[in-house]
Amino acid sequence: MELISGLPEDVARDCLIRIPYEQFPAVASVCKGWNTEIHSPDFHRRRRTTKQAQEILVTVQSNIDSEKTRTGLLAKSTTNPVYRLSVFEPKTGSWSELPLGPELAFGLPMFCRIAGVGFDLVVMGGWDPDSWKASNSVFIYNFLSAKWRRGADMPGGPRTFFACASDQNNQTVYVAGGHDEEKNALRSVLAYDVARDLWVPLPDMSRERDECKAVFRRGxxxxxxxxxxxxxxxFERSAEVFDVATWKWGPVEEEFMDAAACPRTFVDGGDGAMYMCCGGDVVALQGDTWRNVAKVPGEIRNVACVGVWEGAMLVIGSSGFGEPHVGFVLDLKSWAWTKLVSPEEYTGHVQSGCLLEI
Structure with missing residues (x-):
């Protein structure tokens, strides 16, 4: 059966890889051939190699009460915020919201972590929005089917404020550090194979690391x-690196960061450099040297989330507690900032985020 009647197979495939990711579920339901094609391992690879893949930033963001925003009562609100998944597409500047599954109908767990692998978004841990009890649950959203599924719980019991990073090629999410229910910082590290729904323990880190940050780069x-x-x-300045090929940790680099600070904004630039926001500056690590490359815009005093894609860095934050969150994009060549246009409903508090290439 032809993928598209009257067209050669290679031309038909070229048409399908150009479909926006939002249309994947509808396209997959058209016929068995299209469903098979979109779910094939080569589909994602072809989208990437032909530059048809779409970069999106997914954030854990609170819902906005428009009335409180207009009357200035947002910062004085005593009710617990409800968190959802917001999606920003840098190329089009558009915002949208991902639907939550039945088990998340009352909002995402507070302080949950998210990571993307392939066509899946993995939501891990956090506090139950009603009881505030720490959780080790795992939920997975698939962009091809627009459906949620439950993943295997993180082993070892609930952990909070852990680091996570993903290896897109091997479909693996890594979880490191954080603390347990007794607020004891952890050294343990786990790897989650999303396709196999399987957790594997890694050797422990050399030391406990609560509220650490992780990135996966160069294997x-x-x-x-x-x-x-x-x-x-x-916070300390150190870092340590686990080589997946040798299954070993390297020596601790005690003075990896230029200053002792919360590393939550630390990101891999994909251009050989690593970036973070520190003390009102954007700093870059190139080789062994950190240098200031730009000032964080004055409208952002508290940086909540940073993402980097080809030649650009997105910074989201607010001017203070309870204030709307805004975004700016930094051109990594000219070092010029551009402010994003954010609809009011997408200016809520941002807890975390991750970039996906779909």
Whole structure:
């Protein structure tokens, strides 16, 4: 059976890889051939190699109460915020919201972490929005079917404020550090094979790391900063790297960061450099040297989320507690900022985010 009647197979496939990701579920339901094609391993590869893949930033963002925003009562609200998944497409500047599954009908767990692998978005851990009890649950949203499924729970019990990073090629999510229900900082690291729904323990890190940050680059998991149980909020500058090929941790680099600070904005630039926001500056690590490359826009005093794609960095944050969250894009060549146009309903508090290439 032809994919598209009257067209050669290669031309038909060229048409299908140009479909926007939002239309994947509808296209897959047209016929068996289209469903098979869109779910084939080569489909994602062809979209990437032909530059048809779409970059999107998914954030864990609170719902906005428009009335409180207009009357200035947002910062004085005593009710617990309800978090959802917001999606921003840098190329088009459009915003949208992902539907939540039945088990998440009352909102995402507070302080949950998210990571993208292939066509899947993985939501891990966090606090139950009603009981505030820590969870080790895993939920997975598939962009091809627009459906949720439950993943295997994180082993070892609930952990909070852990780092996570994904390896798009191997369909693996890594979880590192954080703390347990007794607020003991953790050294343990886990790898989650999303396709097989299987968790595998990695060798422990050299030290406890609560509120650390992780990135996956060049075949290795890099875990940055954090603090041990006794230090409680006093961040350190160190980092350590796990080589997946050798299954070993390298030596700890004690002075990896230029300053002791929360590393949540630390990201891999994909251009050989790594970036983070620190003390009102955007700083870049190139080789062994950190340097200031830009000032964070004055409208952002608290940076909540940073994402980097080809030649650009997105920074989302607010001017203060309870204030609307706004976004700016930094051109990594000219170092010029452009403010995003954000509809009011997408200016809620952002807890975390991740970039996906779909």
């Amino acid at each position: 290795a998991l890099c875990v940055v900063g954090g603090y041990c149980t006794e230090m409680q909020g006093r």
